[in-house]
Amino acid sequence: MTRTPVRLGADIGGTFTDIALERDGRIFSTKVLTNYTAPEQAILDGIAVVLADAGLSPADLDLVIHGTTLATNALIERRGAKTALVTTEGFRDVIEMRTESRFDQYDLNIRLPEPLIPREHRFPVRGRIAVDGSELQPLDEPALEALAERLAADGFGAVAVGFIHSYMNPAHERRAREILSARLDVPISLSSEVSPQMREYERFNTVAANAYVRPQMASYLARLQVRLREMGANCPVFMIHSGGGLISVETAAEFPVRLVESGPAGGAIFAADIARRFGLEKVVSYDMGGTTAKICLIEGFQPKTARTFEVARTTRFAKGSGMPISIPVIEMIEIGAGGGSLAWVDAMGRIQTGPESAGSEPGPACYGRGGERPAITDADVLLGKIDPDNFAGGAIVLDAGASRSAVEREVAARLNLTPLDAAFGIAEVVDENMANAARVHAVENGKVIGENVMIAFGGAAPLHAARLCEKLGVDRCLIPEGAGVGSAIGFLRAPFGYEALASKLTRLSDFDVAAVNAMLAELKETAEHFVREGATGPIRREITAFMRYAGQGWEIPVPLADRPFAQGDAEALREAFRAAYARFFGRAIDGLGGLEVEIVTWSVRVEDERPLPETRTIRTGTETASGPTREVFDPAAGRHLPTTIVDRGSMTPGAYVAGPAIIVERETSTVVTYPFDVTMQDDRSLLLTRKDAA
Secondary structure (H helix, E strand, O other), X not given: OOOOOOEXXXXXXXXXXXXXXXXXXXXEEEEEEOOOOOHHHHHHHHHHHHHHHHOOOHXXXXXXXXXXXXXXXXXXXXOOOOEEEEEEOOOOOHHHHOOOOOOOOOOXXXXXXXXXXXXXXXXXEOOEEOOOOOEEEOOOHHHHHHHHHHHHHOOOOEEEEEOOOOOOOOHHHHHHHHHXXXXXXXXXXXXXXXXXXXXXXXXXXXXXXXXXXHHHHHHHHHHHHHHHHHOOOOOOEEEEOOOOOEEEHHHHXXXXXXXXXXXXXXXXXXXXXXXXXXXXXXEEEEEEOOOOEEEEEEEOOEEOEEOOEEEOOOOOOOOOOOEEEOOOEEOOEEEOOOOOEEEEEOOOOOEEEEEEEOOOOOOOHHHOOOOOOOEHHHHHHHOOOOOHHHEHHHOEOOOHHHHHHHHHHHHHHHHOOOXXXXXXXXHHHHHHHHHHHHHHHHHHOOOOHHHOEEEEEOOOHHHHHHHHHHHHOOOEEEEOOOHHHHHHHHHHHOOEEEEEEEEEEEEHHHOOHHHHHXXXXXXXXXXXXXHOXXXXXXXXXXXXXXXXXXXXXXXXXXXXXXXXXXXOHHHHHHHHHHHHHHHHHOOOOOOOOOOOEEEEEEEEEEEEOOOOOOOOOOOOOOEEOOOOEEEEEEOOOOEEEEEEEEEHHHOOOOEEEEOOEEEEOOOOEEEEOOOEEEEEOOOOOEEEEEOOOO
């Protein structure tokens, strides 16, 4: 009999490192505190736990899939390498000037992120490529040779090369790398390889970010592989990238900027898999961990995707206030609202939460690791949502007295409140912040948030999901089995996938069939090369053209058939664009004298085909599950209510519990507020349903 491969997912978060191992369809999981000094140690500690639970040895592992927030944190906290930016003369200040747009026109004290690379580390070089890819001015090679000597003497740890219009012709960037690498023994990133897309600010910022985190990520990934081999795991390691696919460790080390949203991407894949299993066409995924909360819209069993996203926003929710990263990514909104997010009182006497987090060191006050400021977890302990003696299955005993003291000292005493009222205020503020983020994300995408089913996961999300549904008008919420380590399980569901992009401005009136087919063939070859590093079975391709009316500033995606173009296809492309434009904006623009249509960017996404999950139907409760009760503060009632406490492991499919209730398990607890009831489904997911919903 053929042995089913043993696969393991490892997700490093800001507070916890989640491990999920799948053997013969069964999941073994654990959570361990993230080790900031040596992040790989937390992975090894977690692997030892799940291997023991599964009765396996490290040699039994067939595949390790890893996602991490280390690249994101390095960008936010500015802990990257000393990086030089080599750019075209006259474009030295692009990453500081940005696009010159203001996300808030009337804010006189507007704050924008400082560029990753200061001006004194940005070096202009003569040489110019035209918009059509031709050479206007030859590259100044002697100047580059002199610059290489200077960079070597000044101890730079990485170099980013970003020349104007290099997405059309990368010859100058490639030659610059040859000259610099002859003298420098540091990683050199080219914008034409990292992000070969139009718009120099986004492209330059992306290559700068890639170079900035590349030495740190390469060192970490090398250490991880060595430590895994030392413990006896000789299996291959793959990374999940921001677009939701798997790539090799070698590719990840060369393009670490593609890992910036890798952990959250795993969570979105996890939610999409659950949505397909239950046939849910409209879903909002809600992932709340120890440091951040992520919200993503999923339609037709696919998370929404984008080609650009922002990190390190200086103003909460405000588009344009962060650093743009121009890579394929699963689109979501992320805020500093996790179990470890710290609560505080601002100058106006208002309770605030986050974005600063206690993380795992020292952690919330109740962890007893030296933390003195109250976190969301401390408020949840005071409100009775968390049993201090049964946190993480009893592996971590919480100090409820420390939570009370921290909340009283930092919040209650400053506002003349009782500790319980202050804890309620903290919980309400963080829940309202998350609700606002979900509303903003839905409105920006033209959606009504209340029409969706919520799928909640992450260590802290089940504690807050019911209250969030109350605020958003969402009637149903699924808490999947293994929700506490949802992103790590999502890694196990991710396909080997890669998206290759190329900007080539093409007007349909000048459509060159041969040139377009040649470019698409090159993109397909590039994407398939990365996918074949891990995939051996059938693969599928998605071709997309990003198109616009000539003169417009931005373009829309137009899905296309996967076939070579032929003479006469320009008109078919025009009609496909008009249909897509009408779907986005209600109608196409007609009657303007033959308004020209142009293609800005081409995309080829390749991934291996995965078997569809077993389908399930939503079921209603058939038997009432019971358990002991304890007093828990219910936000809907505004007071403590006798609350049924049920062990999730004791529930069977069809078991039903009326709210208020708490369903406890090792990695998290599901709080069912008074307006909701909960029913266990056939796959052991928990379905929260509003009592008054039809």
